[in-house]
Amino acid sequence: METNKKVYSDSQVVKHYAAYSASLQRPERTIMNLIQPVLQEMRMLDIGVGAGRTTVFFADKVKEYTGIDFSEGMTRACKEKFGNTYPAAVFETVDVRDLSRYADNSFGFVLFSFNGLDNISHEERIVALSEIRRVCAEKGIFCFSSHNLQCLPDFFGIRFRWHPVRFLKSLFARRRLIARNKEQIGKFPEADHVTIFDDVYDFGLHTYYIRPSAQIAQLKKNGFGEVKVFSLNTGEELREQQYEAATDSWLYYLCSKLT
Numbered sequence: 052m053e054t055n056k057k058v059y060s061d062s063q064v065v066k067h068y069a070a071y072s073a074s075l076q077r078p079e080r081t082i083m084n085l086i087q088p089v090l091q092e093m094r095m096l097d098i099g100v101g102a103g104r105t106t107v108f109f110a111d112k113v114k115e116y117t118g119i120d121f122s123e124g125m126t127r128a129c130k131e132k133f134g135n136t137y138p139a140a141v142f143e144t145v146d147v148r149d150l151s152r153y154a155d156n157s158f159g160f161v162l163f164s165f166n167g168l169d170n171i172s173h174e175e176r177i178v179a180l181s182e183i184r185r186v187c188a189e190k191g192i193f194c195f196s197s198h199n200l201q202c203l204p205d206f207f208g209i210r211f212r213w214h215p216v217r218f219l220k221s222l223f224a225r226r227r228l229i230a231r232n233k234e235q236i237g238k239f240p241e242a243d244h245v246t247i248f249d250d251v252y253d254f255g256l257h258t259y260y261i262r263p264s265a266q267i268a269q270l271k272k273n274g275f276g277e278v279k280v281f282s283l284n285t286g287e288e289l290r291e292q293q294y295e296a297a298t299d300s301w302l303y304y305l306c307s308k309l310t
C-alpha cells in the first residue's frame with residue numbers, strides 16, 4: 052500500500068485537498084454535536100489531517116490541537132494555511148503506524164477522518180489501532196471513518212449516464228476496474244474485509260473496505276468499546292439491526308478506549 056503515500060504526497064493531490072471547502076461530512080457534524088460539551092477539556096490528535104479540512108472546526112474548540120499526516124506536502128499546506136489563524140496548533144509529518152513521539156495517554160480525542168485509516172494494509176491497521184489506543188487517554192474518544200464492504204456490489208455495478216459518450220466511457224472504466232479487482236470481487240460474499248485497487252489516480256490508491264460488524268469486532272479485540280456507528284448518507288446513528296443492510300460508501304465509528 053506504499054503507493055498510497057506517493058499519491059498523497061503528489062503536489063496536485065495536495066492542491067486538490069487544499070481547495071476543499073470548509074465543511075464537515077454529515078456524520079462528522081452529528082459526532083461533533085455529541086462531543087461538543089467535553090471538547091474544550093481535551094488535547095486532540097487529528098490523524099491524516101490532509102490540508103486541514105477538519106482543522107477549522109476543532110483547532111479553537113479543544114485544549115490543544117495537533118494535526119499529523121504522513122504526507123509532508125499535506126502538513127506543509129496546513130502550516131501555510133493556519134500559521135496565522137491558529138498559531139498554537141501543531142502540524143507534524145508522522146505516520147499513524149509509528150506514534151512513538153507521543154507519550155502514552157496523551158490525547159483525549161483522536162480523529163482519523165475521511166477514511167485515512169483505509170490506506171494501510173490489514174496488518175498495519177492493527178498496529179495503527181494499537182498505537183492510537185496507546186496515545187489515547189484513559190476513557191479517551193476515538194473517531195474515524197472506513198469504507199464499507201457492503202457498498203462494493205453497487206460500486207462495481209453499471210452506473211447509468213444519460214449522455215451516450217459518458218455512458219460508454221463509464222462502461223469502459225468499469226471493465227478496467229473489474230479486471231484489476233477480479234480476485235477481490237469473488238471474495239465479497241464471505242469476506243470481512245478486502246483491499247480494492249481504486250481507479251482514481253490511475254489505480255494508485257489501494258483501499259481497505261470492511262463490514263460494519265467486522266469493524267466493531269476489530270475495535271473490541273483491540274481495546275476499544277462503546278462503539279457507535281453513523282451513516283454517511285443521513286448522518287444518523289445506526290441501530291445494530293441496521294448494520295447488515297447499510298450500503299453507505301463509508302461509515303463513521305465513535306468509540307472509547309477500554310482500560
Ligand SMILES: C[S@@+](CC[C@H](N)C(=O)[O-])C[C@H]1O[C@@H](n2cnc3c(N)ncnc32)[C@H](O)[C@@H]1O
Pocket residue numbers: 059068071098099100101102103104105119120121122125145146147148164165166167168170171
Ligand atoms: C482522504 S484524505 C483526508 C484528508 C483530510 N482528513 C480531509 O478530510 O480532507 C486521507 C489522508 O490520510 C493521510 N494518511 C493516509 N495514511 C496515513 C498514515 N499511515 N499516517 C498518516 N496519515 C495518513 C493521507 O496522506 C491523507 O492526507
